[in-house]
Amino acid sequence: MKRERIFLFDTTLRDGQQTPGVDFSVEDKIAIAAMLDDFGIDYVEGGYPGANPTDTAFFAKRRTRNARFVAFGMTKRTGVSAANDPGLAGLLQSASDTICLVAKSWDYHVAVALGCTNAENLDNIAASVEAVVISGREAMVDCEHFFDGYKANPDYALACARAAYDAGARWIVLCDTNGGTQPQEILTIVTAVVAAGIPGDRLGIHAHNDTGQAVANSLAAVEAGVRQIQGTLNGIGERCGNANLVTLIPTLALKEVYASRFETAIDTDRLQELTKLSHAFDELLNRSPDHQMPYVGASAFATKAGIHASALLKDPRTYEHVTPESVGNLRKVMVSDQGGKANFINALKRRGIVVGKDDPRLDRLISIVKEREATGYAYEGADASFAILARRTLGHVPDFFHVESFRVMVERRFDANGQLKTVSEAVVRVLIDGEETLSVAEGHGPVNALDLALRKDLGKYQHEIADLELADYKVRILNGGTEAITRVLIESTDATGARWWTVGVSDNIIDASFQALMDSIVFKLLKNRDGAVAAAAE
Ligand SMILES: CC(=O)SCCNC(=O)CCNC(=O)[C@H](O)C(C)(C)COP(=O)(O)OP(=O)(O)OC[C@H]1O[C@@H](n2cnc3c(N)ncnc32)[C@H](O)[C@@H]1OP(=O)(O)O
Numbered sequence: 001m002k003r004e005r006i007f008l009f010d011t012t013l014r015d016g017q018q019t020p021g022v023d024f025s026v027e028d029k030i031a032i033a034a035m036l037d038d039f040g041i042d043y044v045e046g047g048y049p050g051a052n053p054t055d056t057a058f059f060a061k062r063r064t065r066n067a068r069f070v071a072f073g074m075t076k077r078t079g080v081s082a083a084n085d086p087g088l089a090g091l092l093q094s095a096s097d098t099i100c101l102v103a104k105s106w107d108y109h110v111a112v113a114l115g116c117t118n119a120e121n122l123d124n125i126a127a128s129v130e131a132v133v134i135s136g137r138e139a140m141v142d143c144e145h146f147f148d149g150y151k152a153n154p155d156y157a158l159a160c161a162r163a164a165y166d167a168g169a170r171w172i173v174l175c176d177t178n179g180g181t182q183p184q185e186i187l188t189i190v191t192a193v194v195a196a197g198i199p200g201d202r203l204g205i206h207a208h209n210d211t212g213q214a215v216a217n218s219l220a221a222v223e224a225g226v227r228q229i230q231g232t233l234n235g236i237g238e239r240c241g242n243a244n245l246v247t248l249i250p251t252l253a254l255k256e257v258y259a260s261r262f263e264t265a266i267d268t269d270r271l272q273e274l275t276k277l278s279h280a281f282d283e284l285l286n287r288s289p290d291h292q293m294p295y296v297g298a299s300a301f302a303t304k305a306g307i308h309a310s311a312l313l314k315d316p317r318t319y320e321h322v323t324p325e326s327v328g329n330l331r332k333v334m335v336s337d338q339g340g341k342a343n344f345i346n347a348l349k350r351r352g353i354v355v356g357k358d359d360p361r362l363d364r365l366i367s368i369v370k371e372r373e374a375t376g377y378a379y380e381g382a383d384a385s386f387a388i389l390a391r392r393t394l395g396h397v398p399d400f401f402h403v404e405s406f407r408v409m410v411e412r413r414f415d416a417n418g419q420l421k422t423v424s425e426a427v428v429r430v431l432i433d434g435e436e437t438l439s440v441a442e443g444h445g446p447v448n449a450l451d452l453a454l455r456k457d458l459g460k461y462q463h464e465i466a467d468l469e470l471a472d473y474k475v476r477i478l479n480g481g482t483e484a485i486t487r488v489l490i491e492s493t494d495a496t497g498a499r500w501w502t503v504g505v506s507d508n509i510i511d512a513s514f515q516a517l518m519d520s521i522v523f524k525l526l527k528n529r530d531g532a533v534a535a536a537a538e
């Protein structure tokens with residue numbers, strides 16, 4: 001059976017830009033447009049030329065090689081001709097292939113927001129689309145509030161869509177602008193639009209996620225006939241976001257119910273780049289990836305439950321709905337107090353440690369991990385600390401150095417210029433091969449001072465840790481009150497690009513940090529000696 005083509009439209013740079021806290025520069029937009037273009041998205045909406053200097057500069061030239069480059073703007077205003085509407089002129093001057101016009105399709109909005117008559121709004125839609133078509137560009141109309149409008153006045157909502165269609169718009173996009181419509185309603189309303197004479201292959205869906213249904217609504221619209229889906233990378237967008245293309249793309253490609261009937265421009269090779277794309281975008285936004293994001297999250301193919309791990313290791317299909325490789329993700333079997341022997345054997349194998357199911361040392365390791373987790377440690381997020389603990393329990397970790405003592409001091413005082421300053425200083429006494437060194441360092445805070453002092457003079461190992469850097473530091477108070485236990489997680493990295501997490505737990509935050517810092521250095525030294533241990537670092 002010939003599969004029907006679904007066109008993917010990305011509005012990360014336009015609706016995504018409307019996300020609270022997201023503010024792209026021209027350089028960001030250029031980078032994101034290139035990522036989307038390389039990935040194979042059909043349409044890349046770049047923003048609103050004329051609305052602000054960034055978007056105007058971004059549209060000074062075409063920013064995609066293969067994808068259609070889309071400029072967004074509103075239909076002309078009442079009382080001016082299309083030729084004299086400054087907003088429309090800005091769109092027509094932009095270096096775009098396609099112009100997407102937003103048009104009101106809810107009569108209530110026409111009255112309240114536009115303050116014109118229903119007939120004037122229909123004229124504005126038609127005249128604006130005609131102007132785009134005459135300019136030689138592809139015209140597209142986002143029918144704003146289409147579903148709410150249809151529920152209030154179906155004839156008028158349909159008339160708006162038809163005005164766009166009759167004037168020559170290639171796509172009429174039905175928008176759930178307020179994001180409150182449910183999948184069943186989308187199915188019914190889109191079916192009615194198709195029955196009213198606008199073919200599905202001229203219709204698109206733009207769904208917001210205010211009830212967590214944006215992906216489901218997009219799929220319901222496809223089911224009813226639409227052939228263009230609008231969405232964003234990682235689901236960013238106004239309020240609760242837009243339909244997440246990173247979820248929709250693999251669903252369309254990997255779920256038989258869709259894959260047997262539809263195809264997109266994203267082939268199986270490109271699909272394997274999906275996790276990278278999603279994470280690269282988060283990197284650009286300077287935020288941590290959502291571990292639980294479908295398909296691409298770090299937890300999407302992770303299990304810490306012993307019963308699951310045991311079956312998963314016999315055959316991954318027992319607990320995976322698709323393979324992690326298909327979207328470029330990884331399977332992760334973690335160790336924790338929820339794990340059984342299978343979790344541990346797998347985790348150890350990854351680090352080059354082979355241990356039999358009946359080996360008593362394995363039971364010992366499991367009971368140490370479970371006991372420690374009961375006191376606050378969390379090894380599932382601290383792979384490197386687990387690697388060290390496993391090696392200590394099952395084999396051997398060299399005694400590289402020994403910290404005899406440390407002291408950390410925080411002092412608030414006036415400096416020589418009379419300025420009030422808080423100073424942190426650490427002193428560390430280290431024994432290496434029987435020789436003692438004493439290091440003193442000042443830092444931005446007590447943990448930074450301790451870290452600097454610890455790494456200041458490690459004698460013969462100093463050159464080995466020169467490229468070690470702390471990338472992240474997380475503190476979690478595990479129970480309140482004066483008896484609070486603190487868990488510290490530290491992420492480290494080095495020149496090879498490897499990253500590893502270590503953990504420390506104590507009722508003293510400095511002591512917890514010290515444990516995590518020590519594990520970080522020991523892991524780095526182990527990693528320098530043994531490639532297998534590096535499997536703990538990603
Ligand atoms: C559902 C969506 O996400 S639509 C996209 C929303 N995104 C944005 O608005 C981001 C970019 N927008 C902007 O920078 C500004 O709103 C601009 C530059 C476009 C316009 O700025 P201003 O001219 O100062 O108008 P302002 O933002 O205050 O109000 C919007 C105006 O557009 C009118 N308008 C809104 N939608 C439409 C439409 N589809 N067709 C014609 N006019 C419209 C409103 O009636 C209002 O007119 P008024 O000023 O006469 O009351």
Ligand SMILES: CC(=O)C(=O)O
Pocket residue numbers: 015102142143144145175176177178206208
């Ligand atoms: C066009 C658009 O962003 C919306 O209706 O939500």
